[in-house]
Amino acid sequence: MFAKIDFKATFLATLTLIVVAAVTYFLPLAGLLLFFVATVPGIILWHKSRMSFGIGALITVVLVVFFGSEGLLSYIIFVLLLSLIVGQLLKERTSKERILYIATTYMSILTLGAFMMLQVFKRIPNTQVLVKPSKEQLYDMMAMSGLDSASRGVLEEGFRQMAVQLPSYIIIVIFFLILINLIVTFPILCKFKIATPVFRPLFVWQFNRVLAYIYFVVLLCVMFASQPGTFQSIVLNMQVILSFVMFIQGLSVIAFFAKVKRLPSGIGILLMVLGLLLTPVLPVVGLLGVVDLCFNLKRFIKK
Known part of the structure; x- marks a missing residue:
């Protein structure tokens, strides 16, 4: 031993x-x-x-x-x-x-x-x-x-x-x-x-499409979970976590765009920093992530 x-x-x-x-x-x-x-x-x-x-x-x-x-x-x-x-x-x-x-x-x-x-x-x-x-x-x-x-x-x-x-x-x-x-x-x-x-580089990160569908269901549940309780607590926490996942996916789309368009690395980094730091931009980045998971936005960017 x-x-x-x-x-x-x-x-x-x-x-x-x-x-x-x-x-x-x-x-x-x-x-x-x-x-x-x-x-x-x-x-x-x-x-x-x-x-x-x-x-x-x-x-x-x-x-x-x-x-x-x-x-x-x-x-x-x-x-x-x-x-x-x-x-x-x-x-x-x-x-x-x-x-x-x-x-x-x-x-x-x-x-x-x-x-x-x-x-x-x-x-x-x-x-x-x-x-x-x-x-x-x-x-x-x-x-x-x-x-x-x-x-x-x-x-x-x-x-x-x-x-x-x-x-x-x-x-x-x-x-x-x-x-x-x-x-x-x-x-x-x-x-x-x-x-x-x-x-792996951020531009190849890709979450499962199922997460987008779960996100839609959670958002729907949040609309009807108006009364404080266990159900509301669960859906609100899931909303925050899934919104964070969509945000990361959105950053991946931005990185992919910079890679495909062969933008200077400084511009690509600047775009991601703006997405991280500017509060009005945060929902837009999250929306990019949702669209990418649903419709494979990266495929259209590549074309």
């Missing part, structure tokens, strides 16, 4: 994770930046020996418990689970896009499950309490500007929907965190002779 354990790798990986935990405990912002490389020890350990990974993870979690911070413990568990998922997918020679989607799905489910459990046991406040400070500050500004009660009602509904849609925003944040993590860690993993895939 002990022959399957790489003691040197286990010690170094565990020590690295403890250092990450200590830095995060004293300097949370630095800990957030370290997240983008924190999965490297766990992935390397998983490739060397699963038993080594298990022992290293157990020791790390036990030692982190002594810091007495539930947030830090959750952070380290998130890093370890992500390391396990990415490490296994790398062993299976999975594409980088598939690693991103699968890791986001699993980590979102685990994060939201843990989030709900902590709320049930009163370890963290519910979403209404989390948005309350921002809501009160905005109401104070409204009172100073003399806005009427109708405007207050609109804002009240907006904050309520924002609280309901919080899970979908958490998923989008997790997506970007994992995306940056993969971009940063894969070149490092190559140095340790771990085979890593590369992202």
